[in-house]
Amino acid sequence: MDPEKSRVEMADDVKQHSFSVDGDNGAERLARKILWKLDTRILPVLALLFLCSFLDRTNVGNAKILGLEEDLDITNHQYDIGLAIFYLFYILSEVPSNLIIKKASPKIWLPALTAVWGIITMCLGFVRNFGSFAAVRALLGIAEGGLLPGMVLYLSSFYRRGDLALRIGLFYTAASLSGAFGGLLARGLAEIGPRGGLEGWRWIMIIEGILTFLCGCLSFFTLPNSIETTPFLTEEERRFARERIQMENPHIQGLAAEEESLAWSEVRRGLLEPQMWFSATAYFAILSGLYSFGLFLPTIIDESGFADDANQTQLWTVIPYAVAAVLTVFVSFLSDRVKLRGVIMLFSLPLAISGYAAIGNITSPQAKYGMTFLMATGMYASVPCILVWNSNNSAGHYKRATTSGMQLAIANCGGFVATFIYPNKDKPQFHRGHTVVMGLLIFAWFMILLNVLYCAKVNRDKRNGKYAKYEGYNDDRDPKFMMVL
Incomplete structure (x- = not known):
């Protein structure tokens, strides 16, 4: 039997049961x-994990103004x-990590x-020269690369498409809060050293x-590992939660999902997906x-x-991150409520563009x-929308894994x-760096x-019948599967 059609028959069974559940007054x-x-x-x-990730990725910026370059005797x-080097190995690990996470168990x-990257971060406190600094940063990239995808x-x-942006927005606020928390933490930990033969930034x-x-x-x-094994849900809640997701997209959460093997056709479709490349290049510019x-x-x-000194600088970095965290949650909530991703970003990105346009030209x-x-x-505020956009518009576990990882x-x-657009020679105005970022953000706006x-x-082609041959396949080519804008 055609495996796609067998999934359709299985999906129909799921839908019949799910609709009866959804019809219950207590379903909502x-x-x-x-x-x-x-x-x-x-x-x-x-x-918490994402906060740790950003802390361990960006604490080197706090260490720099506390004397890292001088103590390691390295140039800017x-x-x-x-x-x-960190980003090189970070990038190389993302797609492989996403393809094996299901087999390895989330x-x-x-x-x-x-x-593992916590141990590697500790090792950064003991590096003594450029070679060891570069090597440990490479290992840190390998370990951290698989986390976000x-x-x-x-x-x-665990969540339906319309529930996802707010949830990603909530955990992504950890990234902006990490900037605030990282500045406070760096300020406090710097007071430890020099102690035990170690400078403050090492601590x-x-x-x-x-x-x-x-x-x-x-x-x-x-x-928890999956909806089916979630210990804090009752059996009825697990069944209902699973069927809510299956009803929206049976293909990616079919009853036999655990037995699904690596589908290279899905990987190939993911690599050739135009909307993945549009959103990936836009996300590249934003990141x-x-x-x-x-x-x-x-x-x-x-x-x-x-700021008057390095310690005061650490404290002043806190407030912009805290404000960004609040707006990120608001935009994510709005995105889920109106079920729009790219359209929301077309209004949020100009805030950053205007900031970069001004800061490089004022004193x-x-x-x-x-x-x-x-x-x-x-x-x-733009990141949760663009992070969830590919996942919303991709069906099939391995296509979704590929598009998310590749993005x-x-x-x-x-x-x-x-790493290269803010050299010390451009101090104090950093006009070139700010201009480069502004140009990239404008590019991102057009890609979105x-x-x-x-x-x-x-979506228009699907309504006009141009995708009719995929009817019943229950992946993102199905005419009933409408793209989120």
């Missing part, structure tokens, strides 16, 4: 109860190379990645690494700005003259600091851009617009 109440349990058990753990160019894979894929197995790496390792171990005992912002915000504030320290709020909010692999090439137009065309 049961759905809210299940979502509340998932939100309170899963999202805080993922937010060598420092930039060390940052770029409950084991995500905590294991976190614990893995978490997006993991969440898509930042060591203690943050220990905290990350402990968080990874804790997450193993709290993350170029977001990474440069995270790595160089302390330097930008320090050089603007707004007032107060005005420069004010622009960092626009830069942070415009970029961070992030391409996007994280922005790390290479971020093209993707919205492309998805709208696909």
Whole structure:
């Protein structure tokens, strides 16, 4: 029998049962109860892991202004190379990690990645020269690369398409909060050293690494592996939650999903998907700005003259991240409510564009600091929408894994851009760096617009019968599967 048709027959059985459940007056109440349990058990753990990820990725920026370059006797160019090496190995690990996470088990894979990079972060506190700095940064990239694409894929197995942006937005606020928390933590940990023969910046790496390792171990005992094995849901709740997802897209959550083998046809379709390339290149431009912002915000504030010393600089980095976190949650909520992704970003990105357009051309320290709020909010608020967009518009586990992984692999090439556009010689105005990021964000805006137009065309073609031959396949080619704009 045609495997696609067998899935359709299986899906029909699911739908018949699911519609009877949804017709129950208590169905909506049961759905809210299940979502509340998932939100309170899963999202805080993922937010904690993601916070650790951003802390361990960007703490080198805090260490730089506390004397990392001088203590390691490295040049600013060598420092930039060390940052770029991290992103190279980070990118190379994303797609492979997403393709094996299902076999390795998310409950084991995500905590294991976190614990390993926690150990590697501790090692950064003991490097003595450029060679060891670069080597440890490479290992850190390998360990961290699988986390974000893995978490997006993991969440898509628990939530329906219309529930996903807010949830990703909630855990992604950990990224912006990590900037705030990281500045406070760096300020406190710097006071430890020099002690035990170690400078203050080394203690930042060591203690943050220990905290990350402990968080990874804790997450193993709290993350469920799948809807079917979620211990905090009753049998009725597990069945209802599974059927809600199956009813929306049976192909990716069929009753035999656990036995699904690696489908190279889905991988190939994912690699050739136009909307993946539009969103990936847009995300590349956004991450170029977001990474440069995270790595160089302390330097930008320090050089603007707004802060009196390095310790005060750490504290002033907190507020833009905190404001960005609030707006990120609001935009994510709005995106889910109106069921739009790209359209929302067409309005949020101009905030960052205007911030970068201004900061490179003004000299007032107060005005420069004010622009960092626009830069942070415009970029961070756009990320949950673009992260969930590919997952919303891809069906089939391995196609979804491929598009999510490839999108992030391409996007994280922005790390290479971020590490080289703010050289010390451009102090204090950093006009070139700000102009480059502004240009990239304008490019991202147009890529998002093209993707919205492309998805709208696909939906129009489906309504006009051009995808009729795929009817009943229950993947993203099915005429009933409408693209999210």
